[in-house]
Amino acid sequence: MEFEVKSPGTRSELLSAIIKTRTGFRFGAGYTDLIPELRKNGSPVRTIINLARLNDKRFTAITVTKRGIRIGALVTAARLADDPTIREYLPVLAQATSDMASPQIRQVATIGGNLCTASPAGDGACALMALEAECELLNSRNQARTITLASFFLGPRKTALERDELLQSVFVPANSGVRLFSGFIKVGTRRSMECSVVSLAYHVQTDSSGNVVHSGIAIGSAAPVIRFAHSACSLLLGKNLETMTVQDAGRFAQNVLEHASPISDLRASAWYRRQVLFNISKALFSERQGAAETNGSYEGKAHELH
Numbered sequence: 664m665e666f667e668v669k670s671p672g673t674r675s676e677l678l679s680a681i682i683k684t685r686t687g688f689r690f691g692a693g694y695t696d697l698i699p700e701l702r703k704n705g706s707p708v709r710t711i712i713n714l715a716r717l718n719d720k721r722f723t724a725i726t727v728t729k730r731g732i733r734i735g736a737l738v739t740a741a742r743l744a745d746d747p748t749i750r751e752y753l754p755v756l757a758q759a760t761s762d763m764a765s766p767q768i769r770q771v772a773t774i775g776g777n778l779c780t781a782s783p784a785g786d787g788a789c790a791l792m793a794l795e796a797e798c799e800l801l802n803s804r805n806q807a808r809t810i811t812l813a814s815f816f817l818g819p820r821k822t823a824l825e826r827d828e829l830l831q832s833v834f835v836p837a838n839s840g841v842r843l844f845s846g847f848i849k850v851g852t853r854r855s856m857e858c859s860v861v862s863l864a865y866h867v868q869t870d871s872s873g874n875v876v877h878s879g880i881a882i883g884s885a886a887p888v889i890r891f892a893h894s895a896c897s898l899l900l901g902k903n904l905e906t907m908t909v910q911d912a913g914r915f916a917q918n919v920l921e922h923a924s925p926i927s928d929l930r931a932s933a934w935y936r937r938q939v940l941f942n943i944s945k946a947l948f949s950e951r952q953g954a955a956e957t958n959g960s961y962e963g964k965a966h967e968l969h
């Protein structure tokens with residue numbers, strides 16, 4: 664593979680590189696998805712616009728405002744996993760990125776790359792779906808537009824990005840509850856360096872008495888795209904997490920399953936994926952009550968907000 668590589672350092676160099684590159688080009692950030700993809704498909708791409716040298720806070724910073732948290736597209740998985748703000752306010756994202764791939768890959772793999780690959784198995788993407796993130800896109804004329812993550816994914820490996828657009832950052836609205844029950848469950852055939860067979864991201868916010876005021880539930884590797892489980896979120900609204908029964912947990916799991924339409928592939932059958940998804944969803948709340956069923960694989964934690 665031979666490419667011309669353009670490495671803009673500033674926003675204006677980036678925009679000019681996009682405008683001047685007339686033949687097919689691709690953006691590259693950590694290259695952990697892009698290089699394997701180009702090798703596999705023998706792509707006709709001749710130019711790579713390398714984002715790794717870009718020095719622009721919109722792309723590289725984690726910024727906290729009253730409205731929420733903005734995460735630049737070039738922030739790496741390792742940084743998200745270690746960042747104190749992410750760990751405190753968005754534990755689902757910290758957990759999803761800390762379980763991704765291997766330490767070496769996490770050092771370079773960016774959250775923007777994870778989203779733009781649009782894999783149904785993307786771990787960071789699944790967490791951000793549960794967080795109801797918005798994508799901030801930038802085009803070559805320096806115009807920005809914002810769309811929801813749900814509308815960003817058009818299909819497996821297909822996004823709503825136009826030819827001259829790239830992902831600048833993602834924005835996660837501020838938590839509205841005072842306590843969080845937030846985490847990420849990844850079921851794979853081994854513990855690391857493995858795409859999920861099924862994943863479940865949950866970010867449930869309660870008032871000080873434990874009543875759910877807002878929740879986000881997303882499923883990965885269970886449909887052509889990562890899905891937000893609307894009906895499961897509606898079911899939780901107003902429920903008290905401390906008094907949920909095993910029957911409530913079963914109804915919740917059934918609602919999560921309604922959003923799944925998995926395929927059978929080398930890693931698992933559709934039947935197995937549905938069974939696992941039901942079991943991990945049910946265990947999420949029945950384990951909180953000390954009920955008998957356990958699967959031992961989840962590490963959900965409650966977090967106090969300040």
Ligand SMILES: Cc1cc2nc3c(=O)[nH]c(=O)nc-3n(C[C@H](O)[C@H](O)[C@H](O)COP(=O)(O)OP(=O)(O)OC[C@H]3O[C@@H](n4cnc5c(N)ncnc54)[C@H](O)[C@@H]3O)c2cc1C
Nearest residue numbers: 692693694695696697764772773775776777779786829830
């Ligand atoms: C061995 C191995 C294990 C892995 N394990 C996991 C895992 O457990 N979980 C998981 O979720 N992923 C896993 N991955 C996939 C990969 O590491 C992640 O998806 C990673 O976050 C991709 O980020 P990147 O910066 O390397 O993207 P790149 O490879 O640089 O880019 C990926 C795609 O996004 C586009 N792109 C990148 N940035 C932008 C941008 N800002 N705007 C527009 N387009 C952009 C590129 O053109 C390309 O199409 C694994 C990969 C490998 C090789």
